[in-house]
Amino acid sequence: MSNIILGSDGIAIRQGIYEESKVAKTDLGRFLDFQDGRRFRYSRAANATITRAHMAVAAVPTLTNRVQTNYGVTLDSKDNISISLATAPAEVNEYAGGYLIVNNAGATAAGQGYMYKIRKHDTGTAPCHVWLYDKVHVAIQADDYVTLVKNKYDDVIVAPITSVQSAPIGVPLITVTALYFFWAQTRGYCPILVGNGGMTIGNDVGYDAGTAGACEIMSNYANTPYYGKAVSAGTDTEYAVIDLHLE
Numbered sequence: 001m002s003n004i005i006l007g008s009d010g011i012a013i014r015q016g017i018y019e020e021s022k023v024a025k026t027d028l029g030r031f032l033d034f035q036d037g038r039r040f041r042y043s044r045a046a047n048a049t050i051t052r053a054h055m056a057v058a059a060v061p062t063l064t065n066r067v068q069t070n071y072g073v074t075l076d077s078k079d080n081i082s083i084s085l086a087t088a089p090a091e092v093n094e095y096a097g098g099y100l101i102v103n104n105a106g107a108t109a110a111g112q113g114y115m116y117k118i119r120k121h122d123t124g125t126a127p128c129h130v131w132l133y134d135k136v137h138v139a140i141q142a143d144d145y146v147t148l149v150k151n152k153y154d155d156v157i158v159a160p161i162t163s164v165q166s167a168p169i170g171v172p173l174i175t176v177t178a179l180y181f182f183w184a185q186t187r188g189y190c191p192i193l194v195g196n197g198g199m200t201i202g203n204d205v206g207y208d209a210g211t212a213g214a215c216e217i218m219s220n221y222a223n224t225p226y227y228g229k230a231v232s233a234g235t236d237t238e239y240a241v242i243d244l245h246l247e
Contacts, residue, residue: 013025013026013030013032015181015183016183017032017040017173017183017185018173018174019174019182020174020176020177020180020181020182021180021181021182022177022179022180022181023181024042024044024181025042025181026042027042027097028042028043028044028097028151028153028154029041029042029043029097029151029152029153030042031186032183034188036188036189037187037188037189038185038187038188038189038190039185039186039187039188039247040170040183040184040185040186041153041169041170041183041184041186042153042181042182042183042184043056043153043154043156043169043170043172043181043182043183043184044153044154044155044156044179044180044181044182045155045156045157045176045177045178045179045180045181045182046059046155046156046157046178046179047155047178047179048157048158048178049175049176049177049178050156050157050158050172050175050176050182050213051158051175051213052172052173052174052175052176053171053172053173053190053191053192053193053239054158054159054171054172054192054193054212054213054214055158055159055168055170055171055192055207055213055214055215055227056156056157056158056159056168056169056170056171056172056184056213057156057157057158057159057160057165057166057167057168057169058150058152058153058156058166058167058168058169059150059154059155059156059157059166060165060166061147061148061149061150062087063085063086063087063089063095063147063148064103064147064148065103065104065145065146065147066083066084066085066086066145066146066147067084067143067144067145068083068084068140068141068142068143068144068145068146069084069142069143070084070126070142071083071084071126071127071142072139072140072141072142072144073136073139073140074136074139075135075136075137075138075139076135076136077132077135077136078116078131078132078133078134078135078136079131079132080129080130080131081129081130081131081132081136081140082127082128082129082130083100083127083128083130083140083146084125084126084127084128085124085125085126085128085148086125087125088123088124088125088128089121089122089123089128089148090123091123092120092121092122092123093120093121094121094150095118095121095148095149095150095151096118096119096120096121096151097117097118097150097151097154098117098118098148098149098150098151098154099115099116099117099118099148099149100115100116100118100130100132100146100147100148101113101114101115101116101146101147101149102114102115102140102144102145102146103145103146103147104144104145105141105144105145106141106142106143106144106145107141107143108141110138110139110141111136111137111138111139111140111141111144112144114136114137114138116132116133116134116136117132117133117134118130118131118132118133118148119131119132119133152167152169153169153184156169156184158212158213159207159208159212159213159214160212161208161209161210161211161212163209164207164223164224164225167225168207168225168227168246169184169186169246170184170185170186170244170246171184171185171190171191171192171244172184172185173185173190173191185244186244186246186247187244187245187246187247188243188244189231189241189242189243189244190228190241190242190243190244191239191240191241191242192214192215192227192239192240192242193211193213193214193215193237193238193239194214194215194216194234194235194236194237194238194239194240195208195210195211195214195215195216195236196208196209196210196211196214196216196236197216197217197236198233198234198235198236198238199215199216199217199230199233199234199240200230200233201230201231201232201233202229202230203217203218203229203230204217204218204226204228204229204230205217205218205226205227205228205229205230205242206218206224206225206226206227207224207225207227211236215227215240215242226245227242227244227245227246228242228243228244228245228246229242229243229245230242230243231243
């Protein structure tokens with residue numbers, strides 16, 4: 001069978017769901033649907049391996065809540081806008097494909113809550129030069145605060161056991177090499193590592209605080225990300241089939 005698969009728009013992608021790639025074969029976040037109800041999202045691992053059938057989660061934002069002193073951005077700007085950051089991005093275009101959000105507006109409060117997709121950026125701090133895909137809808141004032149977040153499917157890691165810090169993005173069907181691109185399953189029947197206490201058919205399952213990347217029966221719906229419903233039973237360290245409901 002060919003390893004050429006068709007994306008949702010009918011364009012061929014030369015990377016199957018059981019393959020990884022050192023270079024991107026399509027856009028991050030692009031989805032691939034199968035007739036059996038499974039969906040996959042194109043993703044990239046952070047600087048660490050992701051084991052097959054373990055849940056991966058999005059990168060945690062680090063460039064957050066920065067006041068734009070001396071760097072107001074006028075209405076309709078989108079090319080080479082200047083923003084202030086306490087820490088420089090680790091590399092050029094680290095946040096490309098991600099987002100800039102005005103998370104806390106200043107005196108006018110006019111631009112608060114607006115978010116724009118990032119096309120590219122440099123590694124400056126004061127200023128950091130950013131290019132956006134869309135024009136700024138409401139001017140960003142010098143006393144506004146902004147946050148940069150990465151593309152949801154870039155620099156993903158295995159769900160940690162320390163705490164819930166970011167959203168689940170999907171489960172790889174293969175073990176993924178650090179910094180490689182892969183398909184993460186987000187919907188439909190999927191194998192996943194079973195964690196604390198095991199599970200039986202029909203259980204609602206989600207984040208497991210005892211084993212990185214595993215799932216367990218949900219007991220706290222308020223603070224635990226929901227993954228889906230158990231289709232097969234499983235005990236600790238085994239693998240069960242989960243009907244994933246991440247989207």
